[in-house]
Amino acid sequence: MPDLLVSLYSTELADLKRKAGDVGVSIRPALPPELHLVVSWVRERFSENWASEVAVSFSRQPVACLVAVESGKLLGFACYDTTARGFFGPTGVDPDARGKGIGLALFSACLQTMKTLGHAYAFIGDAGPVDFYARTAGATIIPAPDMGIYEGMLRSAPK
Numbered sequence: 001m002p003d004l005l006v007s008l009y010s011t012e013l014a015d016l017k018r019k020a021g022d023v024g025v026s027i028r029p030a031l032p033p034e035l036h037l038v039v040s041w042v043r044e045r046f047s048e049n050w051a052s053e054v055a056v057s058f059s060r061q062p063v064a065c066l067v068a069v070e071s072g073k074l075l076g077f078a079c080y081d082t083t084a085r086g087f088f089g090p091t092g093v094d095p096d097a098r099g100k101g102i103g104l105a106l107f108s109a110c111l112q113t114m115k116t117l118g119h120a121y122a123f124i125g126d127a128g129p130v131d132f133y134a135r136t137a138g139a140t141i142i143p144a145p146d147m148g149i150y151e152g153m154l155r156s157a158p159k
Contacts, residue, residue: 001126001127001128001130002126002127002130002141002142002144003123003124003125003126003127003141003142003144003148003149004123004124004127004130004133004134004139004140004141004142005121005122005123005124005139005140005141005142006088006111006121006122006123006124006133006137006138006139007120007121007138008111008114008115008119008120008121008122009115009120010137010138012136012137012138013108013111013112013115013137013138016104016107016108016111016136016137017108017112019104019108019136020101020104020105020107020108020109021101021105023068023100023101023102023104023105024070024100025068025069025070025075025100025102025105026068026069026070027066027067027068027105027106027109028066028067028069029062029063029065029066029067029113030057030058030063030065030066030067030077031063032058032063034067035055035058037074038054038058038065038067038074038077039051039054039055039058041074041077042054042077042090042092045092045094045095046090046092048156049155049156050090050092053079053082053083053089053090054077054079054082054090056082056083057079057080057081057082060081060082064079064080064081064082065077065078065079066078066079066106066109066110066113068093068097068102068105068106074094075093075094075097075102076091076092076093076094076097076102076103076106077090077091077092077106078090078091078106078107078109078110079091079110080110080113080114080122081114083125083149083150084123084125084149086114086119086121086122086123087122087123087124087125087149088107088110088111088114088122088123088124089124089125089127091103091106091107091110093106104136107136107137110122111137123142124139125148125149125150126147126148126150127139
């Protein structure tokens with residue numbers, strides 16, 4: 001999957017913020033004492049690799065992970081500045097909570113946070129839903145002959 005580039009100064013970012021609107025859940029920065037809960041949640045629902053990236057996000061100051069919470073229940077997360085500075089992701093929403101705009105709200109909030117922190121662009125490494133990112137934020141593919149930063153990454157052997 002390709003890497004993508006998003007301008008944090010484009011009009012599409014303002015449009016994204018309007019589209020994300022109020023999804024009826026709290027989108028907020030994760031708190032350091034929540035590290036074990038969020039990392040375990042990500043490991044159970046997504047992957048060990050993503051859990052590792054989330055753990056790194058908690059080492060940043062401020063914590064570089066936003067969470068979607070409703071009635072004390074974690075529904076989703078989105079990280080930035082984990083694998084590399086300026087990178088968005090990983091991000092995920094509980095399968096039972098998908099289709100409610102939570103992923104869009106997390107994506108928008110992360111990009112807004114990155115802009116506030118002084119980033120001019122966000123990179124989405126090894127982007128899965130390319131069409132989603134292009135449609136919602138004007139992301140463009142970064143032409144590259146390899147897998148970018150993830151080229152040669154050690155991976156767990158299948159069980």
